[in-house]
Amino acid sequence: MKRRKFFKYGLGGLILGALEPVKAAEFITNSHDQEIRPIVLSTWNHGLAANEEAWKIIVNGGEAIDAVELGVRITEADISNRSVGIGGRPDSTGHVTLDACIMDHRSRCGAVACIEGIDHPISVARKVMDETPHVMLVGDGAREFAMDMGFSKIKTPISEVKKDWKQWKKEEKEKSKRPEINHENHDTIGMIALDTNGNLSGSCTTSGWAYKMPGRVGDSPIIGAGLFVDNDIGAACATGLGEAIVRIAGSHTVVELMRQGHSPQEACKKAVDRIIEKHDDLTGLQCGFIAIDKNGNYGGYSVYNGFNFAVKTIEGANLEDAPFDRNW
Numbered sequence: 339m340k341r342r343k344f345f346k347y348g349l350g351g352l353i354l355g356a357l358e359p360v361k362a363a364e365f366i367t368n369s370h371d372q373e374i375r376p377i378v379l380s381t382w383n384h385g386l387a388a389n390e391e392a393w394k395i396i397v398n399g400g401e402a403i404d405a406v407e408l409g410v411r412i413t414e415a416d417i418s419n420r421s422v423g424i425g426g427r428p429d430s431t432g433h434v435t436l437d438a439c440i441m442d443h444r445s446r447c448g449a450v451a452c453i454e455g456i457d458h459p460i461s462v463a464r465k466v467m468d469e470t471p472h473v474m475l476v477g478d479g480a481r482e483f484a485m486d487m488g489f490s491k492i493k494t495p496i497s498e499v500k501k502d503w504k505q506w507k508k509e510e511k512e513k514s515k516r517p518e519i520n521h522e523n524h525d526t527i528g529m530i531a532l533d534t535n536g537n538l539s540g541s542c543t544t545s546g547w548a549y550k551m552p553g554r555v556g557d558s559p560i561i562g563a564g565l566f567v568d569n570d571i572g573a574a575c576a577t578g579l580g581e582a583i584v585r586i587a588g589s590h591t592v593v594e595l596m597r598q599g600h601s602p603q604e605a606c607k608k609a610v611d612r613i614i615e616k617h618d619d620l621t622g623l624q625c626g627f628i629a630i631d632k633n634g635n636y637g638g639y640s641v642y643n644g645f646n647f648a649v650k651t652i653e654g655a656n657l658e659d660a661p662f663d664r665n666w
C-alpha cells in the first residue's frame with residue numbers, strides 16, 4: 339500500500355455549497371490500485387483507545403467488520419466505563435442489561451438486547467450475524483445462545499456500580515420519580531470504519547440509560563437507529579437518548595441523507611434537526627450522530643454541546659468536538 343498526501347478537505351461540500359468544508363481522511367493506494375481513505379470513527383473519548391485497536395486491523399489490510407468488533411471490545415472490557423460493558427450501570431432493579439449490534443459491508447447484521455451476565459455483547463451480536471438465520475436475540479434467549487457459543491458468564495454489577503445503584507435507589511425513593519437521561523449517565527460507543535478494500539462496517543454497544551425501567555431497550559442494538567451501514571453510500575451511528583433516535587430511525591436517516599448528496603456532517607445535522615422538530619420538550623434530550631461516507635469523508639453533529647468523537651486516519655488520532663444546535 340502506498341501512502342499519498344492529499345488535501346484535507348474533499349470537494350463534496352463545495353459542490354453542494356455546504357457551509358462547512360467536508361472533512362476527509364488522507365488516502366492510500368491499495369493493492370488493487372484503488373485510492374482509499376481508511377478511517378475509524380467512534381463516539382466519545384473512550385473511542386480513542388477503541389480506535390487504536392480497530393486501526394491495527396485496518397492498517398494491516400484487515401476487514402472493517404473485524405476492526406469494529408475488536409475495537410469496541412476494548413470499551414466493553416474497561417471496568418471504569420459506566421455506560422458500556424462490564425462496568426455499565428444497571429436498570430432500576432439492579433440488573434445490568436446490555437445492548438449491541440454490528441453490521442458489515444454486505445448488509446449482514448446481528449444484534450443482542452437486554453442480555454445479562456455476558457461480557458462482550460458485541461461479539462455475541464457478531465455470532466448472531468455469522469451463526470444464525472436471525473438478526474436479533476434478546477434477554478434469556480440471547481444469554482443462552484451466548485453460552486452455547488462458548489462465552490463465559492460474568493457477575494454484574496461490579497461492586498462500585500452496585501454501591502452507586504443502592505445510593506440512587508435510596509435517593510429515588512425519596513424523590514419517587516423516574517430516572518432522567520443526561521449527559522453524565524449515558525455514553526454508548528458506536529464505531530464505524532472504512533477499510534483499505536473500501537468496505538464499510540459498524541458496531542454499537544451500551545448498557546443504555548442508567549437506572550432504566552427493566553426490559554427497556556434503546557436505539558443502540560436497533561439496526562437503522564443506533565447503527566446503519568450501506569456499503570454503496572456510507573455508515574452512521576448514534577448516541578444519546580435512544581427513544582428520540584429510534585423515533586426518526588436516526589442512523590438510517592443519516593445514511594439516506596448522504597445518499598441524497600449531503601456530506602456526512604450535513605446529514606448528521608439534518609437528522610438532529612429532525613429530532614428537534616419532532617420533540618416539543620428538548621430538556622436533557624442529547625443525541626449525537628457520527629458518519630462516514632464511501633470516500634472517507636466524515637462528520638458529526640449533536641443536539642447540545644458536549645458531544646465529541648474520536649477519529650483515526652493515516653494522519654493520526656484525534657478527538658473532535660461535534661458541532662451542535664444549542665447550549666445546555
Ligand code: ASP
Nearest residue numbers: 524525526546556578580
Ligand atoms: N443510546 C443509548 C440508549 O439510549 C444511550 C447512550 O448513547 O448513551 O440506550
